[in-house]
Amino acid sequence: MAPTTWLDKLEEELNIDVDWMDPDFLVQMQPTIRFHDLTSNQNFVDIQMGHPSNAALLRDTAREVQNERTAAPDAHGSKETHPLWLAIYTRMAVRMCKKVVDLIQGRVLLQTSPAQAYDTAATLAHARLYDAEFARVGIPRARFCIKIPCTGPALIAASVLQAEGIQTLGTALFGLPQAMACSQAGCLSISPYFNDVRAHDDRSVWPAVRDPAVEHPNAARLVQILDLYRRQYAATGKRQPLVKNASFVSQEEALAAGEMGCQSATLFHTLIQDLAAHPYTDAERPGGIAAAAATRPKPAADVPFYKDRPAPSDRLAPLLAVDPLNAADPTTVAVGYDAVVAADYLADGGKPLDAAIAADPVAKDRLDAALTLFIACEKRSQDKVEAALASL
Template sequence: MILKELSCTYSSNADGQARTIRYRNNTSTYNEISIAKFYTMGSKGAMTWLDKLEEQLNVDVDWMDPEYIKSMPIVPHDQTSNQLWVDIQLGDASNRDMFLETAKELKNEGWLAIYTRMAVLMCKKNINSIRGRVLLQTLPSNAFKTQETLDHARLYDREFARAGIGRDRYCIKIPSTGPALNAAKILSSEGIPTLGTALFSLPQAIACSQAGMLYISPYYNGKFAHEVRAHDEPDTLWPNVEDPATQHPMSARIVQIIETYKRLYKETGKEQPLVKNASFISAKEAMAAGEMGCHSATISHTVLDQLAKLEYDGTKQPGEGTPKPVHVYKNAGPCPERLKKLANVDPLAAAEWDGKLASTDIDYLANGGAELTKAIETDPISTTRLADALKLFIGGEERSKAKVEEVLKQI
């Protein structure tokens, strides 16, 4: 590897020791890796799938464990989470004292105040181990309630400010429903950064653009399929294909979302949400996100480990992405030739689909999001997968509420 520039980047830990190397090779963008990884690269000269993917998009970690994040061979951009990951960390022994202290301080303010502060404080543990933002999600049980979603996001905003984390270092995940995205539109006007999550369709993506959101996270796989796979049960719901970029049924929708955002940026000059692809089951799927032109990919620790172990050989890849641009829409390249066929097809569409893509002229947020609700209801995949995702996250929310209530009994 020929390096054009090399510098040490210091973390803000008390020891003041350099933890990362920042370098530039044959692209105009910088990469950042751990010092241990840098020396490994120097001795072996081998590039991993993870290294290659980081050249093509921003790699994020979809996990909250501080020790895991510190051990990663690259420094992730963002740290994402959901109610499941927050619940796991709430039950971790390393957070026990902080949990008790927070519960004592907020015992008269209800379980949600304690939960929200704990979620922010647990993210704070990772803020110096990442380059970008920490992300937390509003309550999924309120996914169809505008005011409640707005209230919880504002509570997060206050807690992040209390923790010394500015709006440039966090983002609030909002379920991509009509009512919740109406809350997101208000939050955007207040300068609170948001991400549209539980997103499965182009109408949802257009609605997120209309809400002025910073990010969207299309789920490459449905959450139920992900859970089935994770528990080693029959994975009939998971399309385990050799070439996900062209063969996975969700790829067409991802490509259409990206191309729509490119067009909207060109036509209006307005910033569009950055596509942070999520819910990967295999390393191959994560690599497909790079080829499709996603801005970033938030990846579970299990898939990150797979990517870090695989040596990259471009001659054995079905396709390959390009180095990430400085501005994902202003400097956007064309859709890869072999993916252009996906622009007008939809393997996930209902049988009666007329072949027309969702129109950007429709106001999906008007009347409480009525048009978006209708679009979701007429798309069986979006209906099913949204319900599955919310059910899964509500389960995590309820377990966390029980943990908070149990701690309150002990003080």
């Protein structure tokens, strides 16, 4: 028998999602693993949109949408609501999802325009456009989810979408208030970033620690988010968002997500390959035997995720009372469980959430950095779409 790998072990503890839209990679990995969900953002959509295998599809999509606008402009939404390039981009992104949806077990995920992250109406309109395009290619709502940036106005849109039966994920999430707001919006999932997005290109801002579950400066916030949802489920019986931990740099960070009890880990293709090549032993795991003893298998798919979930282990429990990212005092939590549960973050158009983010310099800076990155990626895709239009 082949030795158990870090990828095998992690799949025992949580669902492994893939953060890469390349169908060839999914086929290549199928003898090893069939991924649960396939997530993406403007960066990964742009990369795949520029792949030579999609050149003809992009031109055909551009021609098709342009012709529809010419034939019946009023039937496809106003140009102010859906600019031509965005309509083409959206249909193209969904068509690329169509190429991979049968290669995974669960949902494909696409993200609303980051440039409209503070505009409820625009975020809602883009999500509904995705919904219409998924219906066009025959992907039902049970097989997709819309990623919504965790700003106040965008999460207002998420609450409307959830009421309409369109599942959402709160993304670019960096603190407890954003997590509570996603619960209040009824989001299916959240995607807390374990690292600042800048750490992927600039290792000087990456905390390269040996035992990320207890040593990484963001570990405390993640443990507190998971405990928030565990306690909320126990207190109310209401479904809480599933935690899809994301933005890992190292294999050790991915293993930490398993120990913490996340529902899934969203992994880049390169990290997946590294995990699949790494034989697993309890002794070699970050945190060693104590960390291995603190993990538990993921619950069965038909069991509510937070039902009977235990409190954090002895290794992780101290993280409930500290916040290394709290510049005022890292030995304390600036906004704890009682305060976030009492707050209505989606009141007044989401202004309380935006105020809470503004009061947290780390969350505000990292949210701004993530949106800036994705806006730049979206602009590159817009350029590709407009070049395709020009070539017709």
